[in-house]
Amino acid sequence: MRKIKRYHPLIMLFDISQLIKNAIFLVISLSMLKFASQSSYSIIGKALFFSIFAMSAISIILKWFTHKYKIDDACFHIYNGFLSKTVQTIPFTKIQNINRHASLLHRIFNVTSISFETSMTGEGSSIKFEVISKSEADRMEALVRDQLITIKSQQGILSEVNVLGKMNHQNRTIHFKPQKKDIIKASLTSLSFLACIPLLGSFFLKINEFLDLEKIITEIARGSIGAVILIIVFTILFSAIFGIVTTYLKYGNYKISSDDRYIHITKGIVEQTAYSISKEKVQAIEVKQTIMKRLLGLAEVKLTCVADLSSEENKHEIHSLYPYLPVQRAYEIVSEMLPSYEVSQKMSCLPKRFFWVRLIGQSWLWIIAIFLLYYNKISFYKIENLWVLSVILFIFFILLRIQGFFQTRFALNSHFIQFKKGYLTTSLFVSKREKIIEVSISQSFIQRRLGLASITTSNRAKPIHFAGVDDVPAEFASSVYHWYLKRQKEFN
């Protein structure tokens, strides 16, 4: 274990396949510009292309020879560089969470990729093993975890219960596995069936080049109404199936489980991703509901963590638990997985006397504008009654604001702060006092007159996570201030 290792040799194959993929893309885009022609530009271009291709191929092989790693009892050592060499040492204790991702290619060769995330920013903040055999990945993961536990228990931070937990840390409790019903609901809410419309459209256009489809359709339509209905039904069915299949591929094999220190999430049918987040490192919880989800009683639970996969494309999904959880189940899961967090259902609303303030407060300018439009009969691009349009918009926004007023909730417990806000999409934010790194309360001139205030809290994350509510009663704001002032006592 102590000796220096090279990465898995298959990494060359993976890199080369990636290179070829990029090259094909380049060739296709170049062929648009008459790649085959004999002009001097294209010859230079071709020469450049092939030399770059060869160079990167060589560099991939060299990379395999020069990049090495070593794992000892407490650290990763990474050796990089061909001409200038760098050695990077990362202790296990700095690792925040572990991600695994297996693409189709990975699964063919029965390997996987694993990355260990730290809380550092910038380059080298995570250790990534692009290709690694499954057993090796398991071994590394176990090593990192066990190491963390033993170190902590040596320092006496962890109680004996948790050390016992180390013995049976394989026993994970499964919290959620989507059923068929959930998948169908999810595909409905995500509106993924709409995604096939452009697909169908382009398909239609392609066929149109060969057959005169438009003519055929008009002929059919003239023929009978039954045929038209058939086509419509077929289209709807097709898009529904398409939606369900895409959601199934994405969220089908979803599993949320946890042991006493980590939360594990695995997902994906073809491309498999697994990641674990340390429970201690969860900074805040956010429950989000779009209007569609609210209608169907679904919610998305997001965990705010320090480490963030900024390089990955699916950055937003990475720390969200299953985005289509039934609401009630979502709260249960949170309390099951993170017993140190409690989401209390009881939250206070904004007092009624602020209703009109909220309603009129920021829109008086608009009202004036409407009057101006009405009296001056300003027309814009031949739309005569611009003020009618404006009134309609205004009413729409007023309705939104009323909605927002009744959805704003806030609560302060002994250790937690939580607030809910939003117009169409609501979000509920919960955080612990010890995880909040800053509190700021502001009062504008008008707010001061009315006894209102805005609160902003920040949490440690990458980037720093800000959350806040506007226009809460000043008493609540000041109680938040005093509540936060008492935070230090917890540590003593």
Next chain:
Amino acid sequence: MNMKINLPQQRLSRSAIRVWIISEMIANLIGIIILGCLLYLHVLFAWKEWIGWVLIGITVISLLGTVWSCIYPFLMYKNWRYEIDSEFVQLRSGVLNEVYQLVPMTKIQAVATNQGPLLRKYGLCSISIETMGSSHLIPALPKEAAIELRN
């Protein structure tokens, strides 16, 4: 209705007002000189008429700004409070928009003092406190207090 937050006790240095006024004056003076030059050029080369109106408008605004900048430092001084103890940095600032900020000591990453030529003349320092996410500036403290704070 007011919030029941205890005001932080410490204030900025009294001579901060003078520093602010002087620096504002310098900035305004430069602005007005530039505007004057433009107006002169406008008359000299007979630019289009609307340019003249725009220039006059800007001049009026900047003159009003100059008057405001004589009053503003007093208000700012009146409203700026801070308090630093072993646990928290409490800041309160803002004339029209009041902002209370609470930063725990443990989350502070770095503290830097800064002195411009004007601040140096009056023996003042501005101090910036950097946390993981943000940085907070306390303008114009007496130098000794600032250095004491920094340490």
